[in-house]
Amino acid sequence: MKFLVCISKTPETTAKIGFTNDNKEFDTNGVQFIMNPYDEWYALVRALELKEKLGGEVVAINVGPASNDIIIRKALAIGADKAIRVNAEPESAFAVAKYISDHAKSENYDIIFTGKETIDYNGSEVPGMIAEFLDLPFISYASKLELEGSSASIERDIEGGVEGIKLDTPFVLSAAKGLAEQRIPNMRGIMMAKRKPLEVVEPAVVEEPVSIASFELPEKKEGVKMVDPENMEELVRLLHEEAKVI
Amino acid sequence: MSVLVFAETIKGKFKKATFEAVTYGRKLADALSTDCIALCLGDVTGAEDLGIYGASKILNVKDDALNHFDSQIYTSVIAQVAGQTSSDVIVLSHSANGKSLIGRLSVKMNAGSVSGVNALPNVDGSFSVSKGVFSGKAFATYEIITAQKVISLMGNSFGVQELGSAGTVETISADVPASRLTVTEVQVSEGTVPLPEAELVVSAGRGMKGPENWGIIEEMADILGATTACSRPVADSDWRPHHEHVGQTGIAIRPNLYIAIGISGAIQHLAGVNNSKVIVVINKDPEAPFFKAATYGIVGDLFDVVPRLNDALRKFKAEA
Numbered sequence: 127m128k129f130l131v132c133i134s135k136t137p138e139t140t141a142k143i144g145f146t147n148d149n150k151e152f153d154t155n156g157v158q159f160i161m162n163p164y165d166e167w168y169a170l171v172r173a174l175e176l177k178e179k180l181g182g183e184v185v186a187i188n189v190g191p192a193s194n195d196i197i198i199r200k201a202l203a204i205g206a207d208k209a210i211r212v213n214a215e216p217e218s219a220f221a222v223a224k225y226i227s228d229h230a231k232s233e234n235y236d237i238i239f240t241g242k243e244t245i246d247y248n249g250s251e252v253p254g255m256i257a258e259f260l261d262l263p264f265i266s267y268a269s270k271l272e273l274e275g276s277s278a279s280i281e282r283d284i285e286g287g288v289e290g291i292k293l294d295t296p297f298v299l300s301a302a303k304g305l306a307e308q309r310i311p312n313m314r315g316i317m318m319a320k321r322k323p324l325e326v327v328e329p330a331v332v333e334e335p336v337s338i339a340s341f342e343l344p345e346k347k348e349g350v351k352m353v354d355p356e357n358m359e360e361l362v363r364l365l366h367e368e369a370k371v372i
Numbered sequence: 373m374s375v376l377v378f379a380e381t382i383k384g385k386f387k388k389a390t391f392e393a394v395t396y397g398r399k400l401a402d403a404l405s406t407d408c409i410a411l412c413l414g415d416v417t418g419a420e421d422l423g424i425y426g427a428s429k430i431l432n433v434k435d436d437a438l439n440h441f442d443s444q445i446y447t448s449v450i451a452q453v454a455g456q457t458s459s460d461v462i463v464l465s466h467s468a469n470g471k472s473l474i475g476r477l478s479v480k481m482n483a484g485s486v487s488g489v490n491a492l493p494n495v496d497g498s499f500s501v502s503k504g505v506f507s508g509k510a511f512a513t514y515e516i517i518t519a520q521k522v523i524s525l526m527g528n529s530f531g532v533q534e535l536g537s538a539g540t541v542e543t544i545s546a547d548v549p550a551s552r553l554t555v556t557e558v559q560v561s562e563g564t565v566p567l568p569e570a571e572l573v574v575s576a577g578r579g580m581k582g583p584e585n586w587g588i589i590e591e592m593a594d595i596l597g598a599t600t601a602c603s604r605p606v607a608d609s610d611w612r613p614h615h616e617h618v619g620q621t622g623i624a625i626r627p628n629l630y631i632a633i634g635i636s637g638a639i640q641h642l643a644g645v646n647n648s649k650v651i652v653v654i655n656k657d658p659e660a661p662f663f664k665a666a667t668y669g670i671v672g673d674l675f676d677v678v679p680r681l682n683d684a685l686r687k688f689k690a691e692a
């Protein structure tokens with residue numbers, strides 16, 4: 127079995143978000159970066175578990191600059207066999223997906239994994255795009271995946287419930303909580319990662335259909351109004367008359 | 373150059389998010405001086421009602437293969453109908469299914485896409501539209517430069533409005549490719565509003581001490597007709613089902629009212645809820661970070677405060 131796991135670099139979850147250049151650029155000053163949690167905790171780990179059970183290979187792929195190598199090495203330390211970095215810094219999900227598809231189209235992967243979304247641009251678009259570029263079925267928000275030979279049983283999260291699906295490989299899947307449990311890389315993994323192959327490819331550049339014009343921070347809250355814990359009638363009155371939400 | 377809204381169903385039934393997408397599609401069509409067409413796939417009930425929310429035309433493609441969701445064949449059919457109706461903008465709900473479709477449609481139609489938009493686009497000259505980024509910590513305005521566009525609307529960001537009257541449903545045909553997957557079951561909890569659509573949410577955290585204490589939370593949700601949610605450690609410890617987990621690594625929601633009980637307000641929790649219109653925080657620690665994000669705050673022991681609030685709410689509901 128051959129699995130491709132798409133990994134993305136995102137700001138660490140407690141990072142303070144700010145912008146520069148007239149609110150046109152994300153200010154990376156002082157921001158720590160991590161591997162997107164859904165990619166790391168669920169997509170990568172489930173791919174590794176399936177490889178451990180069924181044999182095969184796990185390849186991690188990232189689209190980004192050389193400074194991303196640190197998170198790619200982490201994927202190798204957690205257990206991926208090799209990695210590919212497409213050397214580009216696209217602004218749109220479309221370009222990211224095109225670059226990944228260009229790599230994947232001649233590789234015959236059984237499953238292409240992504241996280242359900244990235245925690246920076248919250249797009250959820252890349253996996254569907256890869257699936258369409260490669261003409262493959264796509265299952266989003268998978269919280270369970272079992273594989274026997276080429277037949278997969280999947281559960282995916284839908285609003286207020288779950289959907290059960292059966293299909294054969296190859297396909298694209300985006301990973302949600304439940305698919306696997308986070309793994310912490312050990313010393314041996316970290317040492318081995320240094321010797322694993324990290325191939326850098328130059329993409330055939332595509333035109334970006336969308337771009338970010340500007341950013342904005344949410345309006346500051348007006349400040350909390352404290353309500354006497356003995357007087358819940360007052361809270362109900364405020365919710366009804368002032369906030370008009372009940 | 374119409375606006376085509378994919379009117380999503382689960383088990384043949386429309387959801388509030390669909391009516392919201394139709395309302396949005398209509399307002400967008402008005403801004404572009406064009407029609408708003410609603411498209412439903414498979415066997416559906418109540419499609420006439422889409423007219424009430426603003427659809428000027430309601431189309432239905434029927435085929436057994438469309439009675440279950442498969443992003444691949446849905447994409448093919450939606451793109452065909454977009455072609456037949458000369459639709460330039462496709463509007464989806466930013467739901468589990470909408471998220472499965474947006475990327476595919478973008479590639480299929482060579483259309484620029486923005487997912488999870490929260491307002492109408494600016495359409496004079498260019499086409500630019502805003503969405504939440506950095507998990508609720510900021511907004512970004514995206515510009516789409518392609519002739520065709522696909523956008524998905526974040527739930528509860530626009531509201532449902534009645535803009536017309538029930539219409540007639542026209543059945544049309546399209547080539548439906550064979551599906552490469554089988555949907556074995558669709559399990560949805562009946563009766564409660566799913567979290568992403570809920571206007572009122574009652575949420576509780578580790579301050580509850582254990583799952584056996586959730587009676588007062590469910591009681592409040594019952595009185596208000598609200599949906600229950602929880603913080604991550606609560607779901608991780610299996611005190612509550614994981615589909616209730618909100619926050620950066622859970623579901624992001626923006627209800628009208630979010631009541632946070634015994635939740636500290638860690639930045640990763642706030643990321644998923646701080647776009648709620650009104651936030652009530654009940655916490656015994658006056659220094660809890662959640663108070664900084666709250667509209668109304670109550671410092672007190674939740675085991676005293678919540679039953680008292682439930683009494684007050686019950687009284688209010690009885691008088692209303």
Ligand SMILES: Cc1cc2nc3c(=O)[nH]c(=O)nc-3n(C[C@H](O)[C@H](O)[C@H](O)COP(=O)(O)OP(=O)(O)OC[C@H]3O[C@@H](n4cnc5c(N)ncnc54)[C@H](O)[C@@H]3O)c2cc1C
Binds near residue numbers: 602636675
């Ligand atoms: C990468 C990452 C992602 C994360 N994603 C999420 C996420 O998506 N969602 C999420 O929720 N968390 C997330 N977290 C965890 C987050 O950092 C917090 O640990 C978590 O939100 C805390 O949950 P809590 O508020 O229920 O518990 P606690 O922090 O333990 O807070 C309990 C609160 O209850 C109050 N309390 C206790 N007893 C009472 C009482 N009797 N009456 C009134 N108040 C009482 C306390 O004062 C305290 O404020 C994430 C963390 C990381 C590192």
